[in-house]
Amino acid sequence: MKREIPILLTVLCGLAITWSFFSQSDVSKAVNAELLAWAVVFFSVAFLLGIGNLIRISLKQISSGHRDRPYKIVLLVVLLGYLGIGIAEIHGWLAPLATGTDPTGQVIMSENVRRDWIYYRIFQPLQATMFSLLAFYIASAAFRAFRARSFEAVLLLMAGAIVMLGQVPLGDTLTFDMASRWQDFLMKYINAAGQRAIIMGAAFGTLATGLRIVLGLERSYLSE
């Protein structure tokens, strides 16, 4: 039964969702909406499971004196602190810091509100900084790794150079308005054709996999 019940559930859910694509009946729509609502609930529960697992692993590493111990402590403090502040503010357990109202009379969530303050003053700059570092690493990689070692590498380099030139006005100035035209040609025809071929291939693959799951032939999700 350990195998049969999950397979039966998968097959029934798969058939119900597929049915909703072909049927306009209220029953199929209702079943589809209900199953999707369950899936969203599962996703939400997965968040909780993820948090629980993260806390469990972090506590284990902290207690065992793991070399990442300081980072794990920071992680737990931030995780639980932000979660706690968020829950407390949503339920009004903390004194409000918001100062204004909008034309509808709704209290404006100014950045003085604690969780927004944390978001804008800590989370946003940290994440933006991490992403900004890419500019430096790309520049370094351009110098050290982009080599014209083979015909394919030359094609790749040329395509990259054309797109980089075509993307900015200066590139057009330097190439007498040719860069943006070449870039357009590359993106519109070569790139779009390749992308469509990959997308269609992946779509057929997904269809085949879906069919195998619905028919009970594909059981890798059961660790078989």
Place this chain on the structure above:
Amino acid sequence: MANVTDFDRRWIFLAMGVLVVGLYTTGAKSPAPQLEYVQAYYDVIEALPDDSIVMLSADFDPASAAELLPMYQATIHHLLRKNIRVVNVATWPAAPPYTRNEFNQITPQYGKLYGTDWVELGFLPGDDVAMAQMGASLHSAFSTDSRENKPLAELPLMGELGDSLQGIDLLITLSAGYPGILEWLAQVGGRYNMTILTGTTAVQTSDLYAFYPSQLAGFIGGATGATRYLELVSEQTEAMVHARDVNQNRIMIQEWAHMLILALIVVGNVLYFAGRGK
């Protein structure tokens, strides 16, 4: 310096840093080129009649805000100036603080009322499944709005819209990755025959050409596309002029950063082949 691997890459970091900070400090500007796809994005919104309903999905987080937030702000201005009503959702958990802040700042400029002219439904977990669920039943996906925690039926705009996406005239997603535009196209675009526009980071832009113009009516790609869109919107919207100028400065920085990277590729290859010949 004959061996490329011996070269101290901190010099490259320094050159890039000086270039970016220097150009940022001078405030030098460069206008964006004409872009067919951005013009299409702009024209689709311009062609919407008054009181149309648009679903605006924020599918990004602070890491990509430099590229996507200007598009997001300009899109809100553009929609509200046209008296288009907006249903605001997010499939990325870090997006709602942005969306709330932007709507708080922009809606009063146009005298728009919450619940009637715009609605904030907030974040829905589940990635593609969440999108499919919005398509199947909005009221099942969101039992209440995220701003006032009211049942959707109590909000005039949602009451008019009903339970499905059929009442939505246009879907716009500002997308930084997964879940984003590709999932909206797969889950909602074809099934509900919905017109879709998107703004994405530059690295995602190449994915979009395959869908334009059949499944995707227009798109904004990266900082260049954002600047072009800001230029178009700022022609009618004074509030966007400063943002346009800031973005034109970004284009100036970007174009010289591109030149530096191209120069590094050339120099790296010259040194590599010179070293190999010895």
